[in-house]
Amino acid sequence: MVEAIENTKSNPKRKTMKYQFTIGAAMLVGACQTTSFMPDQNYAKVERQSVTVQAARIFIYDKPEQQKMMVHPLDRNINAPLLFINSDEVVTRTAAKRYFSEAGRECELNEVARLIEPAVYEFTYDCE
Secondary structure, three states: OHHHHHHHHHOHHHHHHHHHHHHHHHHHHHHOOOOOOOOOHHHOOOOEEEEEEOOEEEEEEEEOOOOEEEEEEEEOOOOEEOOOOOOOHHHHHHHHHHHHHHOOOOEEEEEEEEEEOOOEEEEEEEEO
């Protein structure tokens, strides 16, 4: 054990490699965590729903009491914004309509606002 400490003292390159390994390992662990991507903290406490549009899973955060929802694509397995391919307003609008249909709600989308480029939208809506 004393020899190992002396080797580290006598070989500063080994000490640097040890720190590089530690930092790299910490970054890898951080990248593998299962936290969810939350584009807008106003929706942090809203239960997430999902629908599939064009083979992409689209997440819906619905606030019925405020008659608005946030819609965005996300691949939960990699915890990063998903393939924003075809994730424009039309696809997110389609996802929102599908969400209402699957929930058995008759709602009409009204205003739309882009919260984050390129594909995170907030819709207001009215329901019957």
